[in-house]
Amino acid sequence: MNGTSFQSDIRYWLRQGNTVNHLLLWNIVVFLGINILYIVNTFYPTNTLFSWTYDQLALHSQLNTFIRKPWGLITYMFTHVEIFHIFFNMLNLYWFGNLFRGFLGNKRVLPLYLMGGISGGLLYMLCYNLFLPGFPSGMIGASASVMCILVACATLMPNYEIGLLFLGNIRLKWLALGLIALGIISIPRGNLGGIISHMGGALFGFFYIRILQNGTDLCKPLIWLFDPETRKEGQQQQARSKPKKSPLKVVKKPEDNNQLRLDQLLDKINEKGYQSLSAEEKAWLDKVSKEN
Structure with a gap:
């Protein structure tokens, strides 16, 4: 495969209008970029560009550091260093992101990804400052965002079955509950910050669907911000005084x-x-x- 063909395939992939594809691409681009810096740092230990970049992209638990680098609340959810970390996150994002997209539309994917990541990040900061005040900690990864989308799917379609290697078909509600239980059990030995952020994302995904089923779409402000067609449709609806559409309608x-x-x-x-x-x-x- 030559370079031109590869670029054409990427352009075609992105032009499909699937936000999940765009999220996968940005996560992979950041992963490759930061690992190039890591390789350079391996051969030139005096080079501090990797550590500086990591520090800028990570979400920091200490409030005085976060105030100086607030963008970390967004950038951390697009940043990975370890290959298995990004592999499993992107695999789950591909599966459950497209499942969510198929039922509630493409426009809600990016808003929910961001809001799930923000919820997980805020819970992470809250817990560290309440129980480990002053303890310096940084976090990266899309796990909270992915967990949010997974739990949102399980809440909307609890009996939807997916096939898993060695386990066979399993309903989404049991998969979501199993992952949450594993996270809670592994707190004493696992990555505390990451597990806390998982729980924050999961909680937001659950309550997002419950609130959506009651007629309120928490993603609506971000949908309006990111999607020009939604803004145009909103203006046209106001002009025509049409009744508000159900947020659960398929797009x-x-x-x-x-x-x-x-x-x-x-x-x-x-x-x-x-x-x-x-x-x-x-x-x-x-x-x-x-x-x-």
């Missing part, structure tokens, strides 16, 4: 009877909750979710 336009019925069931869940569905409606919704 795609109805093309057939299945899509129309899916919209109607999501509206019903939004108004009355999932338990209001009949057994037949739940079975149909579960079948459609697996097909997507």
Whole structure:
């Protein structure tokens, strides 16, 4: 494969309009960039560019450091150094990001990724300053953002099944609960800061869907900020005085009877909750979710 073909493939991949692809790319670019600096530092130990860059990108627990580098609350969730750290985060982001995107639309992916990461980062800082005041600590990684998206999927579609190596098919709700339980159990021996941030992301993902089902979309301000079409549609709706659309509507336009019925069931869940569905409606919704 020549360089031109590779660049064409990347451009095609990004032009698909899939925000998950863009998030994967930026995480990989930052990973490659910081590891190039790490390699340089290995051969030239006096070179401090790697440590300086890491320090700028990480989220710091100490308030006096955070005040000087507040951008770390955003940059940390795009930064990885270890290969297995980024591999598993990006693998889960690809799986669950696309699953989330298929049900609640592409426009919500980046806002939820950011808000999940911010929630995890704030909980990390809060816990360190409450229980380990003055202890210097820095954190990097997209784990909180990915956990947020995973738990959001599990909350929206708890009985959706995915296939896992050695485990077979498992429902999302059990996968999410299992990962949370493993995180809590490993606190005494694991990466405390990372585990705390996982819990923060998971909590936000859960409450985001619950609040969304009650008619309020916490991602709406960021959707408006990042998406010009949403701003344009909002202006047109205000001009026409149209009623507010349900936040649980699938973004795609109805093309057939299945899509129309899916919209109607999501509206019903939004108004009355999932338990209001009949057994037949739940079975149909579960079948459609697996097909997507």
